[in-house]
Amino acid sequence: MATKQTIEDVLNKWEFYTLQGDACYHAGEFKAASDSFGLTVDLLEPWLEKEHKQLWKVVRLFVISCHNSAHACSQYGRHKEAEYYYSHAHFRLLSLVSSCRYSRKAMEKTLSELRATFLQLTKYLLGKGKIALAASIKEESVRIVRLSYMDHVDEVFTA
Numbered sequence: 001m002a003t004k005q006t007i008e009d010v011l012n013k014w015e016f017y018t019l020q021g022d023a024c025y026h027a028g029e030f031k032a033a034s035d036s037f038g039l040t041v042d043l044l045e046p047w048l049e050k051e052h053k054q055l056w057k058v059v060r061l062f063v064i065s066c067h068n069s070a071h072a073c074s075q076y077g078r079h080k081e082a083e084y085y086y087s088h089a090h091f092r093l094l095s096l097v098s099s100c101r102y103s104r105k106a107m108e109k110t111l112s113e114l115r116a117t118f119l120q121l122t123k124y125l126l127g128k129g130k131i132a133l134a135a136s137i138k139e140e141s142v143r144i145v146r147l148s149y150m151d152h153v154d155e156v157f158t159a
Contacts, residue, residue: 007054010047014040014061021068030076037072040065041085048096056109059096063089063113067120079128086124090117090137094144111145 021036044062052058066089074082093114097107118141125134 007047007050007052007058010043011054011057011061013043014065017043018065018068021072025068025072025075030072034069034072034076034078034081037065037069038085041069041088045092048092056106059093059110059113062092063117066092066117070120070124074124083124083128086117086121087137090114090121090141093117094141097148098144114141114145 017036017039021033021040024030024036025033041062044058044065047058048055048062066085070082070085070089073079073085093110096110097114118138121137122134125131125137
């Protein structure tokens with residue numbers, strides 16, 4: 001009989017895998033670091049859709065996990081995977097924003113994280129010479145935020 005996993009269990013596992021990934025990263029083992037950080041992304045993602053008291057923390061840690069994974073991937077030349085993780089964080093948050101399920105306060109925090117993911121993704125894409133893709137992502141992101149949070153568009157998408 002399987003026991004039901006609690007958010008506290010998930011956060012403890014997140015910390016374990018993050019510390020493991022961090023140790024690998026600092027040892028120059030970028031593939032192993034990416035694998036550990038990837039586990040944290042997979043661990044947290046289902047909890048973005050669940051109602052619980054730690055939702056804001058899960059959103060924040062999810063973004064950190066995606067960015068850790070992307071950075072580790074880029075360090076060992078896996079640029080498609082790095083781009084995937086940077087864009088995954090951004091588009092997952094856009095999905096949350098478009099669902100309009102969160103309270104106003106939680107949504108404002110999510111929009112702040114969305115700004116961080118947008119800036120990181122754009123910086124990465126521009127560094128890879130993907131100017132048209134970066135512009136396209138900005139256009140779609142502005143469209144989605146404008147639908148529900150018109151008053152936040154400028155503060156999210158200006159550098």
